[in-house]
Amino acid sequence: MKRFWHPLIACIVGLIMVGSISIAYSAGSTKEKSYLGGEVKFKIDKSNVNKYKDKLSPALYVLIKDWNYVVPVYETVHDYTYPKEYIEATEKYKGTAHINKHGGLENYTAGLPFPDPKTGAEVMWNYEYKYSGDDFWWTQYDIDGISSTGKLKKLVGYYKRLAYQGRVKIPPMPTIPNSDGVAVKEVQGLSYPEDIAGLALLTVRYQAATKGDDGWMYIPTIRRVRRISVAQRGDTFGGTDFTWDDYRTFSGKVSDYNWTLLGKKEMYIAYHPLSNNPKYNVAGKIPAPDDLRYELREVYVVDGVNKDKDYVYGKRRIYVDPDSFAASSNDLWDRRGALWKYNESGLTVKKNDHVMFNYYQNMFDLIAKRASMAYNAVLRTNIGQKESDFTTTKLQTQSR
Amino acid sequence: MKKRGGIGFRLFVFGVLFICSSSGFAYTLLDGNFELKGYVRNITAVRTENPHGGLGGDQFKSGDVELSKSFLQLEGTYTVSPNVKVYSRWRGDYDASFDIKGQDKFPPAVVDDQRLGNEFRELFVDIRQGPLFLRLGKQQVVWGESDGLRLADVINPLDFRWHYFLEDWQDIRQGLPMARAIYALTEKTDLEFVWAPVTFKPAKWAGVGTYWEFPGAGIGGIPEKKYDTNINNGSVGGKIKTTLGSGFDVSVYDYYHRFESPTAELTSAGLDFAHPFVNSIGGTFNTFFNPLKTVFRGEAVYNSNEPHNDFSKPDYISKKNTISFMLGADRPTYLPINSESSFLSAQVFYKKVLSPDATTIMFGDSAAPGKKDAQTMMSFAISTPYTYLIPNAVLTPSFFVFYDVIGSGWARPMVNLKYGDNLSVSLAYNKFWGHPDGRGYFDPFSDRSEAYVDVKYSFQ
Numbered sequence: 001m002k003r004f005w006h007p008l009i010a011c012i013v014g015l016i017m018v019g020s021i022s023i024a025y026s027a028g029s030t031k032e033k034s035y036l037g038g039e040v041k042f043k044i045d046k047s048n049v050n051k052y053k054d055k056l057s058p059a060l061y062v063l064i065k066d067w068n069y070v071v072p073v074y075e076t077v078h079d080y081t082y083p084k085e086y087i088e089a090t091e092k093y094k095g096t097a098h099i100n101k102h103g104g105l106e107n108y109t110a111g112l113p114f115p116d117p118k119t120g121a122e123v124m125w126n127y128e129y130k131y132s133g134d135d136f137w138w139t140q141y142d143i144d145g146i147s148s149t150g151k152l153k154k155l156v157g158y159y160k161r162l163a164y165q166g167r168v169k170i171p172p173m174p175t176i177p178n179s180d181g182v183a184v185k186e187v188q189g190l191s192y193p194e195d196i197a198g199l200a201l202l203t204v205r206y207q208a209a210t211k212g213d214d215g216w217m218y219i220p221t222i223r224r225v226r227r228i229s230v231a232q233r234g235d236t237f238g239g240t241d242f243t244w245d246d247y248r249t250f251s252g253k254v255s256d257y258n259w260t261l262l263g264k265k266e267m268y269i270a271y272h273p274l275s276n277n278p279k280y281n282v283a284g285k286i287p288a289p290d291d292l293r294y295e296l297r298e299v300y301v302v303d304g305v306n307k308d309k310d311y312v313y314g315k316r317r318i319y320v321d322p323d324s325f326a327a328s329s330n331d332l333w334d335r336r337g338a339l340w341k342y343n344e345s346g347l348t349v350k351k352n353d354h355v356m357f358n359y360y361q362n363m364f365d366l367i368a369k370r371a372s373m374a375y376n377a378v379l380r381t382n383i384g385q386k387e388s389d390f391t392t393t394k395l396q397t398q399s400r
Numbered sequence: 401m402k403k404r405g406g407i408g409f410r411l412f413v414f415g416v417l418f419i420c421s422s423s424g425f426a427y428t429l430l431d432g433n434f435e436l437k438g439y440v441r442n443i444t445a446v447r448t449e450n451p452h453g454g455l456g457g458d459q460f461k462s463g464d465v466e467l468s469k470s471f472l473q474l475e476g477t478y479t480v481s482p483n484v485k486v487y488s489r490w491r492g493d494y495d496a497s498f499d500i501k502g503q504d505k506f507p508p509a510v511v512d513d514q515r516l517g518n519e520f521r522e523l524f525v526d527i528r529q530g531p532l533f534l535r536l537g538k539q540q541v542v543w544g545e546s547d548g549l550r551l552a553d554v555i556n557p558l559d560f561r562w563h564y565f566l567e568d569w570q571d572i573r574q575g576l577p578m579a580r581a582i583y584a585l586t587e588k589t590d591l592e593f594v595w596a597p598v599t600f601k602p603a604k605w606a607g608v609g610t611y612w613e614f615p616g617a618g619i620g621g622i623p624e625k626k627y628d629t630n631i632n633n634g635s636v637g638g639k640i641k642t643t644l645g646s647g648f649d650v651s652v653y654d655y656y657h658r659f660e661s662p663t664a665e666l667t668s669a670g671l672d673f674a675h676p677f678v679n680s681i682g683g684t685f686n687t688f689f690n691p692l693k694t695v696f697r698g699e700a701v702y703n704s705n706e707p708h709n710d711f712s713k714p715d716y717i718s719k720k721n722t723i724s725f726m727l728g729a730d731r732p733t734y735l736p737i738n739s740e741s742s743f744l745s746a747q748v749f750y751k752k753v754l755s756p757d758a759t760t761i762m763f764g765d766s767a768a769p770g771k772k773d774a775q776t777m778m779s780f781a782i783s784t785p786y787t788y789l790i791p792n793a794v795l796t797p798s799f800f801v802f803y804d805v806i807g808s809g810w811a812r813p814m815v816n817l818k819y820g821d822n823l824s825v826s827l828a829y830n831k832f833w834g835h836p837d838g839r840g841y842f843d844p845f846s847d848r849s850e851a852y853v854d855v856k857y858s859f860q
Contacts (some may be wrong), residue, residue, distance in 0.1 A: 087754050147791035154821050176704050180646035193821040194437045194858035206646065212646045212690035223542040227649065227686035230742040231693040232732040233498070239794045239818070241798075310734040368788050387587045392649075397526070397533045397582060400475075400487055 002249070014394025032276045032378065034348060034359070036077060038329055044071040044294075054125040055267050055296065059331040059342030062366050071268060076295040085168035086131045088131055092194065099125065103255035110166040110174035112325070120302040128254050130325035133168040133309050133355055133381035135160070139309030140191075141377040145240050148369040156192035159247075161185070162385050164307045165207070169382050179386040181207045184389035190238060196220070198399040203230055204392060208256035218395040225392045234312030239361040240372035241341065243312060248358060249327040249345045250318055257304040257316075264298055269319055269328040271295040277375050292346065292353075298322060301318065304357030308361065313340070321347065326356035334367075339366050353381040413472045427521065427860065430478070437860035438474040443467060443563070445852035446613070448829070450772060452847040454457040456691075457611040459505060466611035466850065469562055475500045485526040492518035493790025495562060497611075508839075510607030514561055522575045531584040539574040541594050543639060543653060545697040546726045547686045548779055549749055552653065552682050552699050554590040555594060555635070557660035561602040564845075566830060574601050594655070600633040602675050603660040611848070625662065625673050651730040663707040666716045674717060679704045693731060700725035710759040718759065725753040737783065742784035749777040764808065767855040777841060792820040809833055826854040 042054050049064045056064070063069040082090075090111030102108050105113060105125050113123035113129050114200075138159040145153035164182045167173045178183075182204055187198040190201035198220035205213050215230035233244040233252055234287040237384040247253035272294050306313065317331040324347075345358040361374040388394065414849035426646060427436040439688040445467040451458045460466045460556045462772040470495045499513045524537030545553030559566070563572070578596045585591060602625050606612040627633045637655030644650060655813060657680070662673035682701030703722045719726035728747035753760050756773035765772050796816045803809040814828035834846030 053725070077802075112600055145792070150790045151792040151820060153792055182646075192860055194439060194860040195818070195824060195856075202648075210690075211646075212688065212693075214605065214688055221568050221570060222547075223540055227688060227695045227697060229693055229695050229728075229732050231690070232734070233731070235741050236785075239785070239787050245813065312739060321470055369405060370791070388584060391584065391587050391590075393584055395591045397528070397535075400489070400522070 004181050018257075027365060032359070033238060034272060034274050035351070036272045037274070037291075038074045038077075038293075040072045040074060044072055046356060051156075055265075056340055057201070057267065057317070057329060057342070058332050059364070059366060060067060060268070061331070062339065063342055064065045065363055065367075067364070072292060073268060073294050073296065074272070076297055078274060078323055079351070080094055080321075080349045081326075081351075081357060082112075082131050083168065086354070089166070089168050097125070102209035103257070103259075104207070105129075105254070107302065107399055108165060108207075110168055118261070119298070120261035120304070121254070122303070123261060123300045123325075124254045124257070124259050124318075126316075126322055126325040129166050129326055130356070131168075131354060132161070132163070133353060134170045134173075135162045135383060135385040136379060136381045137161075137354070137383060137385065139378045139380060141374050143238070143240050143372055143374045146371045146373070153239065154192060155190060157188065157190045157238075157241060159189075160385060160389065162387065162390050170384055180204075181211070181265060183207045185387075187390060187395070196238065200395050200399065201228075202395055203231075203254060204390075209253075213253065216392045218399055222288070223400070225396050232263060234306075241365050241370060242343075242361075242372055242374070245342050246330070246332075249343060249361065250316070250330060253307070255307050256308070257293060260303045260316075262303060264303040264322070265301050267319060267396070268294045268296055268300075269299060269321075270344050270346045271321075271328065273359045275344075276363045276377050278346070278360055278373075280373065296344050299328065304392065311335075317367065321356070324349075324356040326358055333364055338367065340367055350379060350381065353379075355379070409763065423720050430611040431482070434476060434478045435860075436470065436474065437858070439856050439858035441854070441856040443469055443472070443852055443854040444533075445563075445850045446707065448849045448851050451664070456713055457609075457613055458811055459501070459609060460611050464721070464771075465500050465565060467852070468500060469817055470494050470496070482526045487522065487524055488520060489522040489618065504624065506609045507607065510610060514610065520575075527803065533584075535580040539580065540570060540575055541574045541580055542569075543651075543655075543684075545686055545699045545728065546749070547626070547728070547745065547781070549726070549786070550779070551701045551724050551749075552680075552684060553654065554657065554660065555596075555637070555679060557601050557603045560612065561604050561610075562612065563607045564606070576601065589640070592639040592641070592653075593762050594635075594637050594639075596657075598629045598631055598634050600627045600635065600658045600675065602658070602662060602673075603625075605662075619831050623673065625675065627658075627675075636638040648685065648687045650685045651682070655680045659707055664709050664716050666714070674707065676705065676707045676717070676719065678706050688859075693733075695730040698725065698727040698731070706753075708753070708760060710757070712759060718757070721758070722751060723754060724749070725786040726750075730756050735753045738784045738786060740785050740787060741780065742782055745779075745781040747779045749775075749779070749834055750776045762841075764804070764843050765806075765839050775841060778803050778805065790817070790819075802814070802842065804840040804842060805842040807835040810840040810845070811844045822856070822857050822859060824854075824856045828852055828854070 044064055046065060046068055053061055064071060093109045093111050094115060098106055101123050103121060113125045117126055136309040140158055143155040147350045162185045164176045164184060184205045184348050186203050187200055190196050200218045202216045203213050213230045215228045217228045218225050235243060237244055270292060274291050279291050300322060302318050304316045313332050314335040314337055315333040319328050321328055326347050328345060328347055330343040333341040342364040343363045345357050348359040350357050357379045364371045403748035418827055436473060447462055447464050447466050449461045450462045469492055473491045475489045494516050495514060497513055502520035503511050522539050524535050526537045527534040541555040542553050559572045566648035576596045577599055578594060581593045583591045604624055605614050635657035638652055658675040659678045665672045665674035680701050682699060682705050684699040686697035697723050701724050705719040706722045708718050708720050709716055716841055718800045726747055726749050732741040733744050750773040761772045762775045779802045781800035785794050785796040789795050799813045800809040811827055811831045816826040816828055818824050829851045831849045832845040834840060834844050839849055
């Protein structure tokens, strides 16, 4: 009889503990609201989408037409400003940067490389060196994967970045001295779900167009840092619809692409979203936003084709905001030429830090009818991250 | 004999109830500073061919369940401050195959040892102060660059009892109480020091009559030799790691330790198993070669005084120096079978006993004629994830093969399905084959082929 009671008592105590812990359950209190509200001027939906077709990206048009996606349009607000140090650097180094035959940027020091861009490559180098802070840290973001059956798959991660060039706020400026020609170092990590929690990737990107990125990944199951090839940046990120190159709207190496500037055009793009936690109606299996915010803005339209013929996308069309050179969205075609995905970031202005920030980022797979939504992102800028935060030793020791 | 249904079993039951009664993610306490995660898992394996005779595990016939092990693992991390973190990992397990076959088919000591288990597999504190990182407590330390075979990864001995070497190393490494210090000299160079001051644990081997009984032991199994908690049984080592130029990583290390595998020793009290001290000096490298989009990696180790059995010696032990190396290459590659890249990996292993004599023999070799002082193995692996075939799931077929050039090998085709955030199901087949003369690293397992299903539900 004693044998019966002991497990029973343990179970009762256990269930009480479960109750306590479940109450302590936390998905993270990282929700933020925009400083900007405003009234909806009108909505673009299935009924009137053709009226606005020429001011919608091809993929956003398909979303509205076929997915019952609704675009609420608000007043256009131009309130992004560069920090004065960046403006001064742009003025000081104006005309010094140029693009070499490999598509790489040479003689860049700081500021906006091409204040008056004339080519697609110049727009994209402006995108790459737009003001983002000398370092930044997305302390957390969530990604929900929504399949055609409406089920959710969740990832939770973080992202850190340290600029080696173009520094205007935190010494050493304008570059961190190094003999390897490093442009930027970044760490992407995952903390959920359990089977990949602790996984972290350190990437080193070099200034030289011909030098590939270096990558090291801490893999929890083998308990060590493994050298990895980050050449295949077209692979999906953690099983979501994002590829590694789709991170932050676009995080590929600019010199890996041939870029064509299609021009400047007024488009409806996601801007000044109401929060970093947009609500979605997933009841109809496919997600549709309830509280997004779009504005009619003039954007650079640039087509990019990866130089690797095996690259996952046949073409990428990217929409770049001239105020900040942040990218609001991409249309993505597959290698057969079929329109495949729509990658959209809700750009918000962090006024105190003078940076544009992806409050949320959504990827819609138009062929497979599924989507991945990154949200709850929280940004910290210019926090003084050190080179020692971007080493394999740090990767190894921050996990088990 | 241990009580059946002891505290471990109760914790196991509690844990299963814990998982089943909770939902959501991020179990936290203490203002989010304590995080709990873990999994429940079952692996059930069936023998796929009849025993050839004369080896361990003979009572299992083709079609018999030889393993049905269930686990509950709980992993807690308590962040005391930005620079201090406490980590613990507890695992309870129950192997139902003993009850399926009948406990009376095994010696009671083996049932006691292998049917139920629970332990804190790791329990340590991390302290970070400037360039210095300290990890103190029971832990695993992993060095090296090899997959599947271990050269530098010898700091923690393995537990071969329940599925031999067929599991992820982290699930069969035995944690040791250790002090590990890493000092970052620069962003590219760091020094590491590892000291297991008073404890040595030999590798654990499956008991008599179990499926994974060491093939050919036939001498009452290999008992786990107990070593005193004594500074004379400690291990110590150091490593320096640096990056040369932009992206060529190298390390050199030295580790002085007792040899985890047993060597038969004749003592005044009779036959025993010994684990003499060995000094391992080695180095590793890795680099990414952009023109080929390929990572190259390698490691080499020189073991001095590695024990080998020589029954012509008075104590049956002959100490030899050995040299081993591995060269490997990894390349994610787009293949026509998938829009995602497939991961391809190949390795070559070589081990040679220096100054061999007539009695020198490598693991797995028989007394058949032939050179026995060197061993060459190759491995190849491919895996390719399909993220679009099944809604909300990733399906990953994979295949690897290890081949001893003498003529024995091990191949594993596997299909893994990850569904949603929590569920993982794998179906796999471990196929071993040997050499007609009974030679080669995998020959002892040539009748141990098995098919298995591995189901894991994780939570966080």
